[in-house]
Amino acid sequence: MSDDTLIYLDHNATTPVRPEVIDAMLPFMTLRYGNASSVHRFGREAKKALEESRERIAGLIGADPEEIYFTGCGTESDNIALSGTLLKAPSGKNGLVTTAVEHSAILKTAARLESIGIPVAYVGVDSRCRVDMDELKAAAIGSTALVSIMHANNETGVLQVIERAAVIAHDAGALFHTDAVQSAGKIPIDVRRMGIDMLSMSAHKLNALKGVGTLYVRKGIILAPVTYGGGHERGLRPGTENVPGIVGFAKAFELAAAERAETGVRLRAMRDRLEDAVRRDIPDVLFNGMGTERLPGTSNISFAGVDGEALLFAMDNEGIAVSTGSACTSGEVEPSHVLVAMGVSPQMAQSSIRFSLGWGTTDNDIDHVASVLPSIVERLRRISAGVERSGC
Numbered sequence: 001m002s003d004d005t006l007i008y009l010d011h012n013a014t015t016p017v018r019p020e021v022i023d024a025m026l027p028f029m030t031l032r033y034g035n036a037s038s039v040h041r042f043g044r045e046a047k048k049a050l051e052e053s054r055e056r057i058a059g060l061i062g063a064d065p066e067e068i069y070f071t072g073c074g075t076e077s078d079n080i081a082l083s084g085t086l087l088k089a090p091s092g093k094n095g096l097v098t099t100a101v102e103h104s105a106i107l108k109t110a111a112r113l114e115s116i117g118i119p120v121a122y123v124g125v126d127s128r129c130r131v132d133m134d135e136l137k138a139a140a141i142g143s144t145a146l147v148s149i150m151h152a153n154n155e156t157g158v159l160q161v162i163e164r165a166a167v168i169a170h171d172a173g174a175l176f177h178t179d180a181v182q183s184a185g186k187i188p189i190d191v192r193r194m195g196i197d198m199l200s201m202s203a204h205k206l207n208a209l210k211g212v213g214t215l216y217v218r219k220g221i222i223l224a225p226v227t228y229g230g231g232h233e234r235g236l237r238p239g240t241e242n243v244p245g246i247v248g249f250a251k252a253f254e255l256a257a258a259e260r261a262e263t264g265v266r267l268r269a270m271r272d273r274l275e276d277a278v279r280r281d282i283p284d285v286l287f288n289g290m291g292t293e294r295l296p297g298t299s300n301i302s303f304a305g306v307d308g309e310a311l312l313f314a315m316d317n318e319g320i321a322v323s324t325g326s327a328c329t330s331g332e333v334e335p336s337h338v339l340v341a342m343g344v345s346p347q348m349a350q351s352s353i354r355f356s357l358g359w360g361t362t363d364n365d366i367d368h369v370a371s372v373l374p375s376i377v378e379r380l381r382r383i384s385a386g387v388e389r390s391g392c
Helices: 019-029 041-060 074-086 104-115 133-139 162-171 243-281 308-317 337-341 363-390
Strands: 068-071 095-099 120-123 144-148 175-179 198-202 213-217 285-288 298-303 352-356
Touching: 019 243, 041 068, 041 243, 068 074, 074 104, 074 144, 074 175, 074 198, 074 213, 095 104, 104 120, 120 133, 133 162, 144 162, 162 175, 243 285, 243 298, 243 363, 308 352, 308 363
Parallel strands: 095 120, 095 144, 144 175, 175 198
Antiparallel strands: 068 213, 198 213, 285 298, 298 352
């Protein structure tokens, strides 16, 4: 099977690097390779590119350049936001409120903080993956120092009402952080208008390199560093900056922002056509998160009577790449914590597949997937029914 016949529908996990991004990075991987902390000509060139990229990224989310810190990934940005806030918070005002459907970068950091005595409250969601704002309001009490709610869920694509959550956090005297790794570049973000105090992003979700992230921190907020070394990124995140990756991030973000409206219409139309075909041709399916606002290119579908991992591998054999959920938890046997929190049964949660469309996805890709998926599901259901009858 050649690369030309492969279909990639796992853009929420990572994305291909666009040619324009490679072109923007190439000079900083060849002739302009200086360390941005060096004072000679090579270093000054790198520093100039670094600060120009910071300014461009800041402008795309309505921030000031000095509010943007470069990190190694969205996970690191999440860790700095949570730990950097709560490890320095005074006793009695050091509580964290988050949700049951966050990415593991948030949930595992929250668990670590909880293990050292930081109070953590987890807010639930409804059957459509929307955060229960009444529960959030009840949880965000006077001892809460930080509320962290993801903007777009990585498994279902469901968007949260961030502006309302930020108001609830601020009314409780708390800061508000959002993981915008999945939403940045796909939907508009204005940190001032939305009341966001801290925001995490990642380059490789935007058709740029892996290994680069950003953390927006509103002016006036002081975070405790969680790693130590040089004075890079104003002392918050030490380590030599990945200048080529950062330049590529800025270029990719600008491309995504400029094409956002057109791309959204295109991806939404293809996603809806895929879901319509599944609804028409495959019985006993559940569309997770449907009926509320979602990212235009994300669809999470449970196929009753089919093991999600088996379906993933069967599609992979057909040259189609999809996911059973978050890329960071694939391979685990437990059902998706996101779907379970939505009230989906463990059996149906383990039967789910995430299709995530993006740059490079074509109508022909969707038509091919829609044509082969019914027979794959039917075959796997027959196999599953045969195993059950045999008592295995």
